[in-house]
Amino acid sequence: MTIAEIYAKYRIMPNLQQHMFRVAGVAELIADQLLHPTVELDQPFTPQDCKDVVTAALLHDMGNIVKFKLDYFPEFLQPEGLTYWQAVQQEFWDVYGKNAHQATLSILKELEVSERVTELVNAVSFNKAKRNLDSDDFACKVCAYADMRVAPHGVVSLEERLADGRKRYQPEDKKDTFSYVMAAYLRKLEQQLFAVVSLVPTEIDDIKVSKLFSTYPDWEV
Template sequence: MTQKEVEQLIEEFKVPKHVRRHCGAVAAVAGELAKKIQASGEKVDIDLVLHSAALHDLVRVVDFKSFEPEVWDDLVTDEEIEFWKNLRKKYAGRHHADVAAEILRARGFPEEAQIVEQHKFIQIKKGFDSLEAKIVYYADKRVRHDEIVSIAERLEDGRKRNAPETIGTAHAAELEKKVLELEQELLG
């Protein structure tokens, strides 16, 4: 995959500007971490990390809990809104990571697909297939919207927006502990 192909996919799927900013920030965090890990002697495919991070929320609109593009800070066109509504209808009930992975596999990008598929929060329980997947997962858990924050801040925000029913549960605490363990593993 090339950077041009990444950009073409982002344009084709009309990724909202705020999601693009988030993905850009995640890619920046992931890229820096990948370079540090590589400098310590581990083999890391930095381009794979960067491309996967840039595309991890390619079709995030499919499972937005609240879909109100008219209140987003960025101007959107009627064409974009119609496109997103059609995506939401086509992939109703599916997680955006699974849909994006399916699209990437169909386009001939299986490595990126696997990493994108593994950025779901629950993946921390299942483990990862590669160091690159760990890096992208972790970077996503450090970026709230387009701001780099602590793991605790990001997870609290994610629970409030996506799973308020899990706040304060033992399950949520277990997952947060695993994310912090991953942070220790990656940062040393």
């Protein structure tokens, strides 16, 4: 199946499609660089790694509607409207439950994706920043980092994305030590990635990323 067919089958919200396209674009830009790293990697990065990274990025949030507060960004509900997306959300709850990551894994199982793609999707987690930093698996690093470069309205810097996360998920009167530590690991992960490629983080932006979108609807999974 192609990504367009998968998104249609599972009625993925347009804004979520855009999010996964953007994450895939960020991931692809870095993955292409890792094919010719500036220093030798312990585990060589292969064209198959590049393909798997993009596939994982295009699927990594398939179940996210189960956790959406649908009225948080009203503009994302058009043209179908709130009632339509509430019905889709209810259907997802009925079939997959209310844990977004478990819903995504269930969908990946239905799609019969490779174990490797599932492994990469599993790496995409703020809570796994330390694990990804310590890993020798650059494909996991790329997938995890790429997701942390995309905010609801586009590609942003890591710092902007961290600030957005604090705004949306952390109460103003609560200092979350765990989140602070994970953010520090993500900054180190960014340094680690860009130490071995001929790119700097600021070169990855919405303009460059959006140029890659045309290939994603027909991307075979």
